[in-house]
Amino acid sequence: MTIKTVKDAINDALVQSFEEDKNVILMGEDIAGGKGREQYQGTQDAWGGPFGVTQGLYTKFGGERVRDTTIAEAGFFGAAIGAAMTGLRPIVELMYVDFAGVCFDQMMNQAAKVRYMFGGKQKVPMVVRTVVGAGFRAGSEHSQTLYSLYTHIPGLKVVAPYDAYDAKGLLLSSIKDDDPVIFMEHKRLYMTSCEVPDDLKPIPLGKGRIRREGSDVTIIAIQRMNLFAEEAANELEKINISCEIVDPRTYSPLDEELIFQSVKKTGKVIVVDESNPKCSLASEISSLISEKCFSDLKAAVIKITAPHTPVPFSPPMEDFYIPSTKKIIDAVKKLKDV
Amino acid sequence: MIEKEKINWIYKKIFTIRFFEERIKQIAKEKTVPGYLHTCIGSEAICVGVMAALNQDDWISSTYRNHGHAIAKGCELNEITSEIYGRKTGICKGRGGSMHISDFSKGMLGSFGIVAAGPAVVLGAALQEKINKSNKTCVSFFGDGAIHNGAFHEAAGLAKLWNIPMIFVCENNGYAEATATDWHLNTKELSDITKAYDMLSYIGDGNNVFEVYDITKKAISEAKQKNTPIFLEFKNYRFSGQYEGDTQLYQPQEEIDKARQNDPIKLAKENSSKYDLNKNDLEKIINEAKEEVDKAFDFADTQPWPQPEDALEEVYVNYPVEIKT
Numbered sequence: 164m165t166i167k168t169v170k171d172a173i174n175d176a177l178v179q180s181f182e183e184d185k186n187v188i189l190m191g192e193d194i195a196g197g198k199g200r201e202q203y204q205g206t207q208d209a210w211g212g213p214f215g216v217t218q219g220l221y222t223k224f225g226g227e228r229v230r231d232t233t234i235a236e237a238g239f240f241g242a243a244i245g246a247a248m249t250g251l252r253p254i255v256e257l258m259y260v261d262f263a264g265v266c267f268d269q270m271m272n273q274a275a276k277v278r279y280m281f282g283g284k285q286k287v288p289m290v291v292r293t294v295v296g297a298g299f300r301a302g303s304e305h306s307q308t309l310y311s312l313y314t315h316i317p318g319l320k321v322v323a324p325y326d327a328y329d330a331k332g333l334l335l336s337s338i339k340d341d342d343p344v345i346f347m348e349h350k351r352l353y354m355t356s357c358e359v360p361d362d363l364k365p366i367p368l369g370k371g372r373i374r375r376e377g378s379d380v381t382i383i384a385i386q387r388m389n390l391f392a393e394e395a396a397n398e399l400e401k402i403n404i405s406c407e408i409v410d411p412r413t414y415s416p417l418d419e420e421l422i423f424q425s426v427k428k429t430g431k432v433i434v435v436d437e438s439n440p441k442c443s444l445a446s447e448i449s450s451l452i453s454e455k456c457f458s459d460l461k462a463a464v465i466k467i468t469a470p471h472t473p474v475p476f477s478p479p480m481e482d483f484y485i486p487s488t489k490k491i492i493d494a495v496k497k498l499k500d501v
Numbered sequence: 502m503i504e505k506e507k508i509n510w511i512y513k514k515i516f517t518i519r520f521f522e523e524r525i526k527q528i529a530k531e532k533t534v535p536g537y538l539h540t541c542i543g544s545e546a547i548c549v550g551v552m553a554a555l556n557q558d559d560w561i562s563s564t565y566r567n568h569g570h571a572i573a574k575g576c577e578l579n580e581i582t583s584e585i586y587g588r589k590t591g592i593c594k595g596r597g598g599s600m601h602i603s604d605f606s607k608g609m610l611g612s613f614g615i616v617a618a619g620p621a622v623v624l625g626a627a628l629q630e631k632i633n634k635s636n637k638t639c640v641s642f643f644g645d646g647a648i649h650n651g652a653f654h655e656a657a658g659l660a661k662l663w664n665i666p667m668i669f670v671c672e673n674n675g676y677a678e679a680t681a682t683d684w685h686l687n688t689k690e691l692s693d694i695t696k697a698y699d700m701l702s703y704i705g706d707g708n709n710v711f712e713v714y715d716i717t718k719k720a721i722s723e724a725k726q727k728n729t730p731i732f733l734e735f736k737n738y739r740f741s742g743q744y745e746g747d748t749q750l751y752q753p754q755e756e757i758d759k760a761r762q763n764d765p766i767k768l769a770k771e772n773s774s775k776y777d778l779n780k781n782d783l784e785k786i787i788n789e790a791k792e793e794v795d796k797a798f799d800f801a802d803t804q805p806w807p808q809p810e811d812a813l814e815e816v817y818v819n820y821p822v823e824i825k826t
Contacts, residue, residue, distance in 0.1 A: 273618055
């Protein structure tokens with residue numbers, strides 16, 4: 164057992180995938196950090212992206228497979244699709260998910276649809292690694308989560324790991340997967356750590372995880388919200404309220420059965436999602452529960468989300484924007500009294 | 502010298518495409534054909550000339566105006582026609598339609614409905630060829646309208662930066678949808694836009710199938726030898742509207758009449774003696790092409806519709822949750 168940060172676990176999964184399959188390549192802005200400048204030979208990948216996640220890959224695997232791109236997401240996303248169709252397994256890095264807009268056509272209309280609309284002859288085994296999340300004082304254009312934007316599109320898969328264990332196991336699976344996968348890394352989780360076995364097997368997409376067993380209330384927590392759910396559950400345990408925490412981990416496909424089982428057990432549900440509320444994962448999960456588990460529910464599902472605003476910059480406002488441990492505790496107490 | 506077999510192939514394809522497009526235009530007038538139809542009357546020489554320089558397993562991308570590319574690349578006429586009719590035996594199992602006629606097994610990466618989506622995808626295929634040290638030629642077809650789109654420029658920039666020997670083929674047919682090229686162009690020649698990327702470019706007569714073939718063949722060889730992308734601009738005229746049913750009010754009659762003098766089919770016929778095709782040979786090829794087109798449309802008429810639930814198939818390679826209605 165080794166203690167790993169999310170950042171290192173992702174780097175490990177990349178290295179392992181590169182070693183296992185020569186068809187794996189990586190493309191993105193600054194992933195090496197300005198490949199090709201002769202005076203920096205040997206230290207060309209010192210930067211490894213703004214969060215240092217891809218550090219070392221250029222030196223290990225060379226510029227043919229680890230490609231710095233221009234700031235041209237439509238160009239290199241499109242290239243990843245063509246490369247994937249013809250035999251490579253490209254991983255592309257979208258530096259912040261907020262940049263989705265400049266290459267959304269490639270994901271929505273090409274990556275997601277070529278298999279379906281051209282008669283099932285092609286596959287697009289590519290992974291988009293991207294950075295999501297508020298709490299970095301990064302302002303409105305570098306802080307969104309946008310989970311539901313991609314989850315909405317048939318043909319795409321969406322993965323958002325919380326801890327280092329899941330980050331490694333799910334990235335290994337995503338790279339082996341034959342469909343296009345959006346792999347979302349939360350910038351506030353990169354430096355969090357947990358035990359990760361060196362020989363961790365890939366974790367199948369579409370399997371959620373019960374992070375904490377409990378009997379009174381189910382908290383369905385999306386990515387970083389697991390942190391607050393855990394804090395809330397610890398506090399509530401002191402007053403004899405038992406919370407079950409469900410981490411779906413992947414949003415397309417979604418482990419609906421795992422969610423329904425927990426709802427059947429507790430009959431009381433809170434969904435915590437850092438995204439904006441409208442047409443969000445929170446609203447989708449809540450709708451599925453009322454459709455499939457209506458008779459098991461003892462109260463209406465409570466959604467805790469960000470408000471319907473862009474992510475604000477100033478700390479007091481941003482802290483207000485992000486769902487909090489306190490909000491979860493209050494909601495659980497409210498449900499407990501039902 | 503072009504070998505006899507290739508000359509026959511070129512003539513057969515160029516007539517097949519023209520007959521096919523004339524036939525589907527006519528049918529669309531007479532009865533309901535589902536969806537949009539973007540015919541390529543006037544582009545036949547570009548489709549055939551470029552494809553004559555390729556192997557079957559070379560990679561191309563096409564657009565919503567794809568019938569000619571698909572036919573020239575070797576897609577089955579029966580399957581193309583069935584697809585346009587929305588039938589189960591269509592080339593995309595009825596899930597694509599006229600705008601998305603594409604057969605991966607014939608080297609087609611896709612026929613994209615989004616303008617300028619193709620070049621970056623072809624760049625990726627060409628990158629793969631480079632990394633795997635394979636040598637398939639990679640060609641992206643697009644219209645003059647695509648050259649203002651960012652996705653084209655991003656692909657062009659990366660192709661040059663990465664020394665990718667792909668071929669950009671711009672069909673400059675005079676119109677970006679309903680907007681005339683001479684109105685939308687900022688540069689003197691369309692291919693001047695590649696100067697910013699220090700990319701080689703050549704301009705050719707897109708009505709002359711042998712000129713298109715010749716330029717493409719040389720460009721492929723030069724691109725591979727110099728490890729560089731090359732941009733080809735072929736000038737032609739779009740006799741069809743943007744789509745069938747387009748009133749074409751924006752295309753002046755005198756312009757159309759003038760363009761008719763350089764109709765690629767007319768030029769091909771006039772040039773036939775230069776390529777040792779006598780009148781009988783030519784007639785035989787024309788009749789064969791007509792017959793094959795007739796058969797394909799007869800075939801499509803008899804084909805079954807897909808079951809409604811077939812709509813749920815092949816969204817993913819593998820999805821553990823049932824795709825529900």
